[in-house]
Amino acid sequence: MRDVDRIEPTPVPRMLQAPLRPYQRAGFDWLAFLWRHRLGGILADDMGLGKTVQTLALLAHARETGERRPFLVVAPTSVLPTWRAEAAKFAPELTVRLVQTTGRVSDPPGRDAPAADVVVTSYALLRLDEAAYAGVEWAGIILDEAQFVKNPATKLHKAVKALRADAVYAITGTPMENGLGELWAILSLTAPGLFPSARRFREEYIGPIEKGKVPENQEGAPYRAARLARLRRRIRPLVLAPHEGAGRRRACPRQEQRSWSSSLPRTVRSTTRRSQRERQKVLGLLDDLDRNRFIVFRSLTLLRLMSLAPALVDPVHARLPSAKLDALIDQLAELASEGHRALVFSQFTSFLQLAADRLQTAGIRHEYLDGSTRRRGDVIDAFRSGDAPVFLISLKAGGFGLTLTEADYVFLLDPWWNPAAEAQAVDRTHRIGQTRNVFVYKMIAAGTIEEKVVALQRAQGAPVPVGDG
Numbered sequence: 001m002r003d004v005d006r007i008e009p010t011p012v013p014r015m016l017q018a019p020l021r022p023y024q025r026a027g028f029d030w031l032a033f034l035w036r037h038r039l040g041g042i043l044a045d046d047m048g049l050g051k052t053v054q055t056l057a058l059l060a061h062a063r064e065t066g067e068r069r070p071f072l073v074v075a076p077t078s079v080l081p082t083w084r085a086e087a088a089k090f091a092p093e094l095t096v097r098l099v100q101t102t103g104r105v106s107d108p109p110g111r112d113a114p115a116a117d118v119v120v121t122s123y124a125l126l127r128l129d130e131a132a133y134a135g136v137e138w139a140g141i142i143l144d145e146a147q148f149v150k151n152p153a154t155k156l157h158k159a160v161k162a163l164r165a166d167a168v169y170a171i172t173g174t175p176m177e178n179g180l181g182e183l184w185a186i187l188s189l190t191a192p193g194l195f196p197s198a199r200r201f202r203e204e205y206i207g208p209i210e211k212g213k214v215p216e217n218q219e220g221a222p223y224r225a226a227r228l229a230r231l232r233r234r235i236r237p238l239v240l241a242p243h244e245g246a247g248r249r250r251a252c253p254r255q256e257q258r259s260w261s262s263s264l265p266r267t268v269r270s271t272t273r274r275s276q277r278e279r280q281k282v283l284g285l286l287d288d289l290d291r292n293r294f295i296v297f298r299s300l301t302l303l304r305l306m307s308l309a310p311a312l313v314d315p316v317h318a319r320l321p322s323a324k325l326d327a328l329i330d331q332l333a334e335l336a337s338e339g340h341r342a343l344v345f346s347q348f349t350s351f352l353q354l355a356a357d358r359l360q361t362a363g364i365r366h367e368y369l370d371g372s373t374r375r376r377g378d379v380i381d382a383f384r385s386g387d388a389p390v391f392l393i394s395l396k397a398g399g400f401g402l403t404l405t406e407a408d409y410v411f412l413l414d415p416w417w418n419p420a421a422e423a424q425a426v427d428r429t430h431r432i433g434q435t436r437n438v439f440v441y442k443m444i445a446a447g448t449i450e451e452k453v454v455a456l457q458r459a460q461g462a463p464v465p466v467g468d469g
Helices: 022-036 051-064 077-090 123-128 130-134 155-161 180-190 198-210 220-238 265-308 323-337 349-362 376-385 419-426 449-460
Strands: 041-043 071-075 096-098 118-122 137-144 164-171 254-261 342-346 366-369 390-394 409-412 438-445
Touching: 022 041, 022 051, 022 164, 041 051, 041 180, 041 220, 051 071, 051 077, 051 137, 051 164, 071 077, 071 123, 077 096, 077 118, 118 123, 123 130, 123 155, 130 155, 137 180, 155 180, 164 180, 180 198, 180 220, 198 220, 265 323, 265 349, 265 449, 323 342, 323 349, 323 409, 323 438, 342 349, 349 366, 349 390, 366 376, 409 419, 419 438, 438 449
Parallel strands: 041 164, 071 118, 071 137, 096 118, 137 164, 254 438, 342 390, 342 409, 366 390, 409 438
Antiparallel strands: none
């Protein structure tokens, strides 16, 4: 864990009813150190390794050392019940108030805030009731799943910036998903004076590190390396991210492999003409991508859908087989017969619905979760406590706030340009508490745009590490 060993240990709060693992203890010591100096920071620990427990330890520590103002925790709506349950389990002496309705139709969120140790609300409610939350003098702000505020141009980011607090802490496994600009956006909230100018940050770091823009009198690679080293030095005190594997080794191993499927000749003949037309359209529009961005994205989406099942693009192809779906059902049936349980992820809910229909036809019990699921908690509990061997989950709905160590297989049905999305899906089951090996299958349709996506992932390599060096 980097240099946190040099930080003076802080006594674990008396009210915390959870044994902290060594890396969690180091994270708590770091958070407590920042709090003593009223500094914000980013806890960018790996997913599933107890960031909530470390944060609750900080809140309990602040309470026991005399802080009487409330902390505000802002989280995705689906995660609010988790915060209440975790607080009741690990720090039951903390008074936690959950705000789940807008102040426009209910009590203003700040009215009872002084009587609570912790107020937990959603990003949506913060955005809607910005003035009410900004009117409270908070001790500190906790931004759970802080990637929600990675865009500084949004009203939500501005609402967070308007809050009054001694310090802001971002809790996220992915402080940077697509580029350094997202890291700057989160640091502008947690450490507003560190990089005050977005323009200068782009010129000094994003340009050379991501885009290879270097002065004419400098060599590219050495200059880029120097800029990256400087960035790491500057953020090191305020970003805690363990080396890869620091906590992973406490979970059982996982094995990943790609599973290739080839379409049947009949399917290929029926879709080749449409695929070629969409490819030519994309190639013809790339010269003016800014103007044609929407059309290009639509064509790429159609190509991806055809890789999954022709019926998703044109109902005329409803009877054409999907090689990927056939392979998936065969594997799930075999796993179910052997007593295994699997999570199945896709970005396309329409494809998940096709998978659900095929599972039902095959007599394989399953649960289903996407963004339209109203009783999300009930569906999750049904899988965790039931015996359905398959859980179909949309990537967007299941990318955070889930712990499903009951499963030991993960199927990723459609690769995407950003591997971080896939990593988040896998981490739903490969977490602390997993007692079995986890097997991950990335299903790829041969001869389709999915091969290009995989090649792009390889070309991109690993994301730029921001928390260690």
